[in-house]
Amino acid sequence: MCGIVGYVGDGNARDIIIDGLKRLEYRGYDSAGIALHEAAGLVVRKQKGKIKNLEDSIAGETFTSSVGIGHTRWATHGAPSETNSHPHLSESGKIAVVHNGIIENYVKLKEKLQKEHGVKFKSETDTEVIAQLIGLYYKGDLMDAVYKATAEMEGAYAIGVIAADEPDKIVAVRRDAPLIVGLGTHCNFIASDIPALLKYVRQIYLIENNETVLITKEAAKIFDSDRKEVKRDVFHVTWDADAAEKEGYDHFMLKEIHEQPKGVGETLNRRLDDDGSIKLDGITISKEELEKINKIYIVACGTAYHAGLVGKYAIEKFAKIPVEVDIASEFRYRDPFVDENTMFIAVSQSGETLDTLEALREAKRKGARILSVVNVVGSTVARESDDVFYTWAGPEIAVASTKAYTTQIMCFYLIALYMATKRGTITADYYNQIMGELKALPEKIQRILDNEKQIEELAKKQYKLSSIFYIGRGADVGVAYEGSLKLKEISYINSFAIAAGELKHGTIALIEDGTVVFALATQDRLYDKMLSNIQEVRARGAYVLGLAKENNKEIEKQASDVIFIPECADEVTPILTVIPLQIFAYYVAKFRGCDIDKPKNLAKSVTVE
Ligand code: F6R
Numbered sequence: 001m002c003g004i005v006g007y008v009g010d011g012n013a014r015d016i017i018i019d020g021l022k023r024l025e026y027r028g029y030d031s032a033g034i035a036l037h038e039a040a041g042l043v044v045r046k047q048k049g050k051i052k053n054l055e056d057s058i059a060g061e062t063f064t065s066s067v068g069i070g071h072t073r074w075a076t077h078g079a080p081s082e083t084n085s086h087p088h089l090s091e092s093g094k095i096a097v098v099h100n101g102i103i104e105n106y107v108k109l110k111e112k113l114q115k116e117h118g119v120k121f122k123s124e125t126d127t128e129v130i131a132q133l134i135g136l137y138y139k140g141d142l143m144d145a146v147y148k149a150t151a152e153m154e155g156a157y158a159i160g161v162i163a164a165d166e167p168d169k170i171v172a173v174r175r176d177a178p179l180i181v182g183l184g185t186h187c188n189f190i191a192s193d194i195p196a197l198l199k200y201v202r203q204i205y206l207i208e209n210n211e212t213v214l215i216t217k218e219a220a221k222i223f224d225s226d227r228k229e230v231k232r233d234v235f236h237v238t239w240d241a242d243a244a245e246k247e248g249y250d251h252f253m254l255k256e257i258h259e260q261p262k263g264v265g266e267t268l269n270r271r272l273d274d275d276g277s278i279k280l281d282g283i284t285i286s287k288e289e290l291e292k293i294n295k296i297y298i299v300a301c302g303t304a305y306h307a308g309l310v311g312k313y314a315i316e317k318f319a320k321i322p323v324e325v326d327i328a329s330e331f332r333y334r335d336p337f338v339d340e341n342t343m344f345i346a347v348s349q350s351g352e353t354l355d356t357l358e359a360l361r362e363a364k365r366k367g368a369r370i371l372s373v374v375n376v377v378g379s380t381v382a383r384e385s386d387d388v389f390y391t392w393a394g395p396e397i398a399v400a401s402t403k404a405y406t407t408q409i410m411c412f413y414l415i416a417l418y419m420a421t422k423r424g425t426i427t428a429d430y431y432n433q434i435m436g437e438l439k440a441l442p443e444k445i446q447r448i449l450d451n452e453k454q455i456e457e458l459a460k461k462q463y464k465l466s467s468i469f470y471i472g473r474g475a476d477v478g479v480a481y482e483g484s485l486k487l488k489e490i491s492y493i494n495s496f497a498i499a500a501g502e503l504k505h506g507t508i509a510l511i512e513d514g515t516v517v518f519a520l521a522t523q524d525r526l527y528d529k530m531l532s533n534i535q536e537v538r539a540r541g542a543y544v545l546g547l548a549k550e551n552n553k554e555i556e557k558q559a560s561d562v563i564f565i566p567e568c569a570d571e572v573t574p575i576l577t578v579i580p581l582q583i584f585a586y587y588v589a590k591f592r593g594c595d596i597d598k599p600k601n602l603a604k605s606v607t608v609e
Contacts, residue, residue: 002086002100002607003029003072004179005196006160006170008217009187013037014063017070020189020196021051025598029072030080034058035087035096036065037167042096046085066217067167069160069190071098074603079124088128090135091119094164095145097134099127100192101157101177102608109133109152130159138163143214146171147227150212156354156607160190172213177607178352178380181205181213181220183234188215193376193605194237195395204235206378235378239395251596253398253490257582258449263403264575265442266392267410276435278418283387285369287422293343293369296323299331299359300347301606303401303485304408307373308347309478310574311412317571318426318434319419328355329609332362340367345415348372349396349404350605351379358609360384373411375404389415398597399604400490402582405482406445406575413438413572437572444566448579451563455580458545458561459587463491465516469507470497470581471537472520473530479574480520483581490599491589500533513541518581521548521555522565522573534558547580549573 003024007016013036021032032054033046043063047053051072071086087096103109106126113119119132130149137145142163150159156176162169172179172190182189182197182204190213191197194204207213210225222230249255273279296315298308305327312323321343326336328346332355338344344363348356351374360381364370372385375393382388391407417434420426468487470480477499484497498507500519511517517537521530527548534544535558546559549567556562565576589596 002074003192003196004069004098004100004158004160004190005071005192006069006098006162006172006190006215007187008067008168008170008215009184010066010217011187012063013065013068014058016200017068018051018055019199020191021070021072023195023198024072024191024193025051029074029603031073031082031085032071033073033085033087033098034068034070035089035098035162036063036068037162037164038063038065041164042089042093042162044087044089044096046082046087048080048082048085067162067170069096069098069162069170083123084125086127088123088125088131090131090138092135095131095135095138096162097127097131098160099130099157100607101175102126102155103129103153103157104155105153134161140165142166142169142171143212146173146212150175158192169214169216172207172215174207174211174213175209176380179207179213181207181215181222183220186217188217188220190215194239195397198237198239202237204237205232206235208383250590251398251586253400253402253586253596256396256398256403257579257586259394260403260406260579261442261446261449263391263393263407264410264445267407268414268438268441270392271414276432278414278421280389280414280418283371283389283418285371285387289369290419290422292341293321294341296321296343296345297331297336297338297363297368298323298325298345298347299328299356299363301328301353301355303405303482304347304349304356306478306482306485307405307408307412308345309481310409310475311345311347311416313475313478314412314416314571315419318416319423320425321419326359328353328359332359338363338366338368342366342368344368344370346370346372346374346381346385347408348379348381349375349391349393349401349408351376351381352605352607353381354607354609357381357384371415373408373415375407397604399599399602400486400585400596402486406578409575410438410441434569434571437569440568441572441575444568444576445579447566448576452583455563455583456587458563459584460591462516462543462545463588463591465493467494467496468516468518469511470495470518470520471500471503471533473500473526474523475570475574476520476522476577479577479581480518482578483518483520483585486582486585487588489602490585490596491592491594492600493588500530503533503536508536508540511537511540511542515540515542516545517542518545518584519547519559520577521546521552522577523570524549525570527552531555531558547577
């Protein structure tokens, strides 16, 4: 999704902004651009494709500016092209704008600017409308012009604006799209996300909705919609800057796969008291309120939705509350039954996914208690929730989510156990058994990672496949969906996941000689049934890649190849089962020469519908 970076200080604005944009590459983009205050006025340079193209195109130019704004664009209005890339200028060339989000009434505004003011447009974008509108209102006071323009703009957006006649400042606005301010010494920044600024600053202002920001070299001020200055606490970022780098791995995805023992361990250990009980700092719901909850919705998109499927399994099993898991883009439009006895759990790595956010707002309007499971601290989903449960995955850069998924599942185990103890639906023995299993997970994930070579070899053997099926039963079904999504998004292979028992109701028609089937058989009580399903597809000529716990050796007789995971209770297998699937997807994509960290057509943070 689009990324914004702005800088005011003494340094070389071009270098600092381009560096910041590179750190936002993980959000996904198709073009990049920059606007700088030079002696001759505003200079705009933009290029389709990677930031490298932009860098190469301006390599021979000298820029002295220490103020500017930059942007990575993910096309929404108008195709990816140099013309449609940001920054956009007003007709006078004196206002430059970068923008993340969508201006819903841009057609109306554009017509007004064209008909009533004779403004001529160069691009097809909604962003140019912003630049022209601000240009129309600009009478020497950028803040004033921005306030007047944004009063007419509808939609969800964040913008950064500079004016040729006020070369010492950047004005930025947040309305339902992420925006932060970085506080430096004799310099200040704006950005869409923290990693863009980690190299330069650790002191951050998290900007709220409908706030306008004015930054100069020496000051960063925030104003509300009535133009009154508001005070904001400084948020200190403790992440190590290196955490956002690859640390020697070929791809962020592989690095993040390997960070799972740590992420899963931290997500658990930070919530455990010395006596083994769960302390949930971000959760204020009382025992009485919890007792009133008679239904839970878990709502999310993509991988986060798949984590929700495991969450349902855990909450229903331990806390005995009925759970419905829904895709956010469906939930928000289907008038679901929600009341004050409903708990709504939003799951989101970025905390900025628009569909999840709108589903959350819909549930809130209907009176539900909102709990969110989020990775990005201070993100919009987190801020709009009653209770927040943070995953401790650290920044996830690769577009394909891995460590966010396993840490989200760990959150669900903790939430489920916490609810179960409060509601008295779990015995002390069972609680202690499951807690012991959870504590052992980081070391067991590490053992699977130590077996990476075997999975790499299997991927090497199969990477030319043209389609694949993932099957499983019980807790393995949700993981099959996730394994399938992981493979398709980074390797572009047609992949399909289905509950193994459903195969015979239609899909088995597609199984033929050489079809690849990944069969997940980790559930002890369903193991024999899975072996039958494996026989079913083998009989039709399938190559079966089996996955089972290490003591269940029978599968070796049925499957073509087998990956074993360490022994553990059925309840907690998903965190382990998914690891070989992530590694398999990674190596298949690698052998196929795919752009693993930035797959085509995908964005890390989907802040549009
Ligand atoms: C897949 C993936 C996406 C996200 C989805 C939700 O690997 O990353 O399916 O899970 O777009 O994103 P968040 O969790 O940021 O709300």
